[in-house]
Structures are given as C-alpha cells and as structure tokens.
Amino acid sequence: MATATETTIAQKLEALMKLQNIDSALDNIKKVRGDLPEEVRDLEDEIAGLETRLAKFQSEVENFNTQINNYRNSKKDSEKLIAKYKEQQMNVRNNREFDAVSKEIELQGLEMEIADKRIKEIDIKVLNKNDEIGGVESNLFERNKDLELKKKELEVIIAESEEDEQKLLKDREKALKATEERLLKSYTKLRDNARNGLAVVMVSRGACGGCFSSVPPQRQTDIKDKKKIIVCEHCGRILAGVTDPQPGEVKEKKTRATKVSAAAAAAATAE
Ligand SMILES: [Zn+2]
Structure with a gap:
C-alpha cells in the first residue's frame, strides 16, 4: 500500500491528465468548427460580391436600353420632320427655298444614319454585357450550391459535437474540482x-x-x-x-x- 503522500501526488497527476484530455477533446471540437464557419462566411462574402456585380451589370444593360430607346425616338422625330419638309418642298416659291428644305431633309437623314450606327454599337455592348451577366449568374449558382452544402455540413457538425461538448464541459467541471x-x-x-x-x-x-x-x-x-x-x-x-x-x-x-x-x-x- 502506498503512503498517503504518494497517493495524493498520483491522484493529482491523474486529475491533471484527465483535465488535459478533456481540454484537448474540446480543442478538437473547436478546431473542426473553426474552419467551417469561416468557409461559410467566405462564401457568403463572395456571393454578396457577385450579387453586387450582377446588379451593376444589369443596371448597365438598362442604361444601354434607355440609350437605344432615345435613339429610336429621335429617329421617329427625324422621320416626322422629313415628312413635314417633303410637304413644304411641294409648296416652295423658288429654288433657294427648295435647296434650303432639301438641306434640312438631308440633315435629318444623316441624323437617322448616326442613330442607326449608335444603336448597332450599343446592341453589341448589350450582347457582351449579357454574356458577362450569364457568367456571373452561373458562378452565383455554383457558389450558392457550395454555400448550401457547407451550411448543412456545419449544422451537422455543430449538432454532432454539441452533445459531446456538453458532456465534456460537465466532465471538465468535475476534473476542475479534483484539481488543486x-x-x-x-x-x-x-x-x-x-x-x-x-x-x-x-x-x-x-x-x-x-x-x-x-x-x-x-x-x-x-x-x-x-x-x-x-x-x-x-x-x-x-x-x-x-x-x-x-x-x-x-x-x-x-x-x-x-x-x-x-x-x-x-x-x-x-x-
Ligand atoms: Zn518538454
């Protein structure tokens, strides 16, 4: 039979070792959780960034469409003016007046050509931007899928370790009481x-x-x-x-x- 002192030291060491094992197990739980919440946060940040970019691109397309509409309206105005000038040409009193009205018609025709050219240019921009939007959207779709998975994984891990954690914390209380x-x-x-x-x-x-x-x-x-x-x-x-x-x-x-x-x-x- 060991002496009282020996038993005490052995018990103290045993209690310390027990406490250490409990704390190491708790460290492991934290380590496993520590990665996943960060990954979930990173994904959420990335998705927020993609959504911002998507909204920006969409408003750019809207802006382009407004510009196209403006050019179409100004073309209609030019058409009306040309019709009006053609009527005036019927009633001119001399060549000078006829030439002046012809110049106006020519000018409106040029305006319409420029408008067509601009519309074509903007149409290409819209096409390109829609391509980019498609890229961002598919990226968003993938990231959202990843996020869903990670979130589920985290939920499972938290649910799994929560029970272990509670038990370990209870054990820890006991181990603390046994430690000097x-x-x-x-x-x-x-x-x-x-x-x-x-x-x-x-x-x-x-x-x-x-x-x-x-x-x-x-x-x-x-x-x-x-x-x-x-x-x-x-x-x-x-x-x-x-x-x-x-x-x-x-x-x-x-x-x-x-x-x-x-x-x-x-x-x-x-x-
Ligand atoms: Zn050492």
Whole structure:
C-alpha cells in the first residue's frame, strides 16, 4: 500500500491528465468548427460580391436600353420632320427655298444614319454585357450550391459535437474540482503558452510528449515513482507518467543517453 503522500501526488497527476484530455477533446471540437464557419462566411462574402456585380451589370444593360430607346425616338422625330419638309418642298416659291428644305431633309437623314450606327454599337455592348451577366449568374449558382452544402455540413457538425461538448464541459467541471488550485494555475498558464494546447503530457519512447526532448532514465524513474510533480526540463510541461515502452526501446534510449552524456563530458573537458 502506498503512503498517503504518494497517493495524493498520483491522484493529482491523474486529475491533471484527465483535465488535459478533456481540454484537448474540446480543442478538437473547436478546431473542426473553426474552419467551417469561416468557409461559410467566405462564401457568403463572395456571393454578396457577385450579387453586387450582377446588379451593376444589369443596371448597365438598362442604361444601354434607355440609350437605344432615345435613339429610336429621335429617329421617329427625324422621320416626322422629313415628312413635314417633303410637304413644304411641294409648296416652295423658288429654288433657294427648295435647296434650303432639301438641306434640312438631308440633315435629318444623316441624323437617322448616326442613330442607326449608335444603336448597332450599343446592341453589341448589350450582347457582351449579357454574356458577362450569364457568367456571373452561373458562378452565383455554383457558389450558392457550395454555400448550401457547407451550411448543412456545419449544422451537422455543430449538432454532432454539441452533445459531446456538453458532456465534456460537465466532465471538465468535475476534473476542475479534483484539481488543486495551485496546479490549475500552472496548468492554465502552460496551456496558454503551448501552441498545441498541451500542459500535461506523458513521457513516451523516452521523450517528453509535448516537446519531444529526451527525458533521462533516472528522471523517468522519478516520474514513475510519483513522489513529486516533475516538469520537462525543456518546455516546463508537467510529466504525468511514463507510457510503457518496448524493452528494446529502453536499451536503445539508454545507449543514446549514455553517448550524449559521454559527448558532453568530452566537450566539457576540451573547453
Ligand atoms: Zn518538454
């Protein structure tokens, strides 16, 4: 039977490890959600941009059509004027008057030709713009389809993880109660500073599970004894235990550790 102190340290480490596992699971849930909402927002932004462009193009076409109508109306005016001038020509009193009216008719004819030319030019612009509108519309159709899918995906993921999240949060409450305040403070600080969110790790294959620096065999033995809380010398993470390695690996690690210390000793002597 272990002494009371030993049991306490072991329990503290167990509680910390449990808390770490819960927090890592919560981190994963956030990570999965973190991507999708962003993708949905990006798509919504893109669609809004396409809709703005579509509206702009459509108003340009409207504008072109107004211009075409204006030219058609001015052509009708010219036709009326020409008819009026032709009537006047019947009643002229001399050649000078006849020539003057002929000039007016000629002028209105020119106006009509110019109007026809402009109408043709604008018709081409309308055709091109309608092509662009078609492109934007098919793009919009595709993006909307993507958005629909992503939104559904997100809904499913949120629905799926919501249950897990609730359970984890409940478990977390329990784990927090089982954790000493002082340890919780260092745990929180370590987690805030660690990019992978790991504050409590196991020693695995002779290395710290957080930063993968090797942990000397004697230290591993101390960690296994659980008489005190031991942190990684390199990253400061709490080492909660040692996962049982294969017998071959222990030998290999030992050899390497010995070589490293031998090299360090040689270097110290050289200096
Ligand atoms: Zn470490």
